[in-house]
Amino acid sequence: MPPWIVTDELWARVEPLLPVRRQRPDRRGRPALDDRRCLQGILFVLHTGIQWEWLPQELGFGSGMTCWRRLRDWNAAGVWDRLHQLLLTELHQAGQLDWSRAVVDGSHRRAVRGGPKTGPSPVDRARPGSKHHVITDAHGTPLAVTATGGNRHDVTQLLPLLDAIPRIRGRTGRPRHRPKQVYADRGYDYDKYRRLLWRRGIKPVIARRGVAHGSGLGVVRWVVERTNAWIHGFRRLRIRYEIRDDIHEALLKLACCVITYRRVCRLC
Template sequence: MMGDLVPDSLWERVEPLLPPRPPRRHQHPGRRPADDRAALTGIVFVLKTGLGWNQLPRELLGVSGVTCWRRMRDWTEAGVWPAVHEMLLAELRAAGALDLDRCAVDGSHVRALKRGDHVGPSPVDRGRPGSKHHLIVEANGIPLQVSLTGGNSNDVTQLLSLVDSIPPIRGLRGRPPHLPRELFADRGYDHDKYRRMLRARGITPRIARRGVVHGSGLGRHRWVVERGFAWLHCYKRLRTRWERRADLHLGLLQLACALICHRRLTAL
């Protein structure tokens, strides 16, 4: 189980980024803490299967769901998942598996059953409480950055923050790029104000216009973001938002992005 969900190649990258544990007391040290790799296995198990934290099979993983949730909380607050994601992106670029000249962006609604931060009435789900995943991918569909907002937020309002938050991707000599040359998006991003802001950043916007018949040809390049969402939502915990805390749901999104990058890297 541990080797399947957290293979050695993934654990070797994650372990150095984990925050150090507080030193144990000499007197009355208490119970020995659970193994970090077992806790990460439990987190990935929840992410893939969609089970609740209290439903984790302790006899199979050797660690309780409460412990996995606490490690998830601590590692999310320590910024472990974006660091792992950035490291794997650099390795993919070094392997020539990233095309950063052309990117695509989109948003996807999910229902939020426990409410919490970044939750709003979803216009595509009869006003039920929901959240929205915002994703930007490179030309092959590999996720570069992801964010979380309320279900009633407009896609275009998150465009610039999503683009600006793409990390500088190392892996090759020279200044690491973090902005694409072209950005593809659907009609939900059709605002001339944001086109001007993208051009000011040196990005050529390829955004479909409202009221224009279909057949612009942009779909030949934009479809990869839909595949990126399909890869993300293969992790069942992301199809519905169960976490009240927005940072924990965003942490699961970032972990899923890192797992997608690791899967692509091992397939090379």
């Protein structure tokens, strides 16, 4: 089955989260395209990297701009955030989220058309780019993701990532949203942020700069590197083509939802 096909199981989770579209009182104009088809068109763009205007209508997706507008509206309504929280809740209730530690990392992507949340990249000859910052649990499940300009330091997103983790309800007790430890590489080696993590009740495990390689954290941190590879396995996210940052972030959040949903499917 092609990866952009929306299964009945996935649609049962997505459909209740979508905002209700208002119809014109006089019912004039063409009927609105089915939401499920639009979601399949969005996933087709995300997986293949095709331009919106080239979306093949013969596959039943509708026009590319219709799918683009649905992506914009659904992101503004918080659909992807709520879907991600729903999927994480299913994993947590099944005991498949490991809160003993979280792993954080950032990766750079070139932005060929510029736009908000881009900046001269220090690793790409000052070409405009964006950074994807992700925090995962001990298994590599993405808990939260953010996007910034390519010239932003990774450590600036450490606390925003922790704040972006949704509160996940389990069977009993308070909702979980805070890991016990945070693992990070040398780019996060600042005593200020270590103190801030301790104040939140989180133990920082961060490699020190200026020491020989081989800190041993790689045996834990590899899961976030794998998650970054999964995210950029979606061709639309390998290079940033969207000028609007909200559209780019919507695709980034949707990719995290797809990755999390794959883990949920393993429970069946």
